[in-house]
Amino acid sequence: MLAPLIGTAAAVWIAVVIAVLAALSVAFSIWRGLKGAWWRGAALLLIALALSGPGIQRGTARPLSDIVILLDDRSASQSLPTRREASDAALRQIETQLSEWPETEVRRVTVGDSDDGTLLGAALSKAIAAEPANRLAGAIVVSDGLSHDAGVIPETAPAPVHFLQTGRPEDWDRRIVIDEAPGFALIGEPATISLHIADEGQTPDETAGPTTLTARLDGEVIATIAVTPGTRVELPVTLETAGANVILLSVGTEDGELTGLNNQAALTVNAVRDRLRVLLVSGEPNAGERTWRNLLKSDANIDLIHFTILRPPEKFDGVPVNELALIAFPTRELFMERIEDFDLIIFDRYRMRGILLPEYYDNIRRYVENGGAVLVSAGPEFAGVDSIARSALGPVLPARPTGRVIDTPFLPRLTEEGRKHPVTDGLPGAPAAEGSASQGDDWGRWLRMIETVPTPDSTVAMTGTDNQPLLMLRRQGDGRVALIASDQLWLWGRGFEGGGPQLDLMRRVAHWSMKEPELEEEALELRTLAGQSVEVTRRSLMDDPGPVQLTGPSGQLAEITLDETAPGRFTGRFTAPEPGLYTVRQGELTRSVAVGPAAPREFDRTVANAADMAALVENSGGSTHRLSDGIPELRRVAEGRPAEGRGVGGRWIGLYERQAETITGLSRRPVLPDWAWLCLIGAVMLAGWLIEGRRAA
Known part of the structure; x- marks a missing residue:
């Protein structure tokens, strides 16, 4: 025929044209009343049909097995009483029944614990999406229903999803729920934690009354209050230690509760100072004065008050007292009335000049013993007769001067204790220890220091010439005192002989004095x-x-x-x-x-609940059953038929019998061979000619 010669597509179009011509020819012949119109039209239609190449197509198919998804929840909440045993029994029975069904495959999906809890929705969505819809017979989920990704549970499925719920109807549990908790709190200021006790499930009547809530900070009880379940309470907590504070909240475990793990909750609150308040008193203008000021002003968390004594009282030049300063030095207010407001007092090359009365020094000593901090940056005046070491403040200082000023260049070095102390440990470029093979003298020299005798309870972190104490730290009562026996620290900042870690050392000394947790030596x-x-x-x-x-x-x-x-x-x-x-x-x-969490997320909710699975089960035509009522039997049902019911033997759940197939081969043969088409067309044409000729005769 023409199809192999001119192509199948062209042959079809030629056949269509001939069929249209046949129809027009018949219509014209009938309209004109011509004889033999039907026979001519039939012949033309046969020609068009032969050109289109009709054939009989046959295919061979292979049946495909049905797929059943079996999801096993192995999360921690499934370890609660009776749940694991019920799950294992149900899974064994289901797998046994499915193994007896012909042409059925089981896709076992196990959901375990993760950092985000039980991801039941993600596992189910992935399992359903991975299987062809025309082969999926259904899904069976064995779980307590406690999912932490309920939002991604699919809304429907191409086959029934059955939920077999573990747990017992009489289960109940009590837990602590933190409604609001501060991440940060100010030291010494109360921070409020909002919480309530939640009872879930079939709560016994005898547990409806108040229960005792205990709050512990680093293991020590800080509060005990009575709380009625379901009532929100405000718990004030005052933190006194800077840094991370772990607070543990707990209530007693009642008889019959599923677990006591969620009867406690731990939260971490970072205690910070509102703002560090520092008083800097400079006894006279000096090169290191601006260094201290720049350091303290560069820290946005520090409020600095700085006074510099430019004109000593012993200078008699006839200037009236009310013209000696633009702002009068409020000594009584600072050192008597408001001294407790400061976290640190720095005396920078200060000497006794009669500006501070003797009772002021005594009050500063009490301030230290009660938890305050003093830092002394000493110059030659510290070795003189007007040294503050001779005041009432002297007994709390880490050292007493001998009266000798050493004007000899020296290289500061760390002592053995200094290499351990957080204030000086790891200072960049520290010289190597005495006797060490390595040499790392990256620090520049200082030019002057004051000879002192440290107290037995002070820590000497750095030494100068002839191993004389240079940096001394002392705990006195509840407070801290630091002494730098030199006024040459500023040389490091100027890069003298290579300089040194000036800012690091000054910042560490100041913050150790103010009890920063990172710098505690013990x-x-x-x-x-x-x-x-x-x-x-x-x-x-x-x-x-x-x-x-x-x-x-x-x-x-x-x-x-x-x-x-x-x-x-x-x-x-x-x-x-x-x-x-x-x-x-x-x-x-x-x-x-x-x-981990003191109340792990897996035990945040423990009472089995089918709410998260309800929409998927209903929309897919599945069902929900409690395993405590027995394990339902499996049945195969036709697509569209009910997938659950109750029979003589009890409840049953249905899975679709898909009967899916895949085509393995395809064959095609023409309806008639070419010679048959020619004979048929010729016979029709001949029959039409004969019949038309007889009628004409």
């Missing part, structure tokens, strides 16, 4: 690592502070041995056997850390 630090591991770091000036004692969330005790990893730093690690609050103690030092 401290405990806890840091959580991966896999519920915790690193314990003990900073100490002692050669071996010994092991620390660990208390776990269940009250278990353990001892952790620390190894020296750097001068003044001792480190140990432990792996927490369970999430919760762990407290480490050594002497008077106590720190706490929450390993």
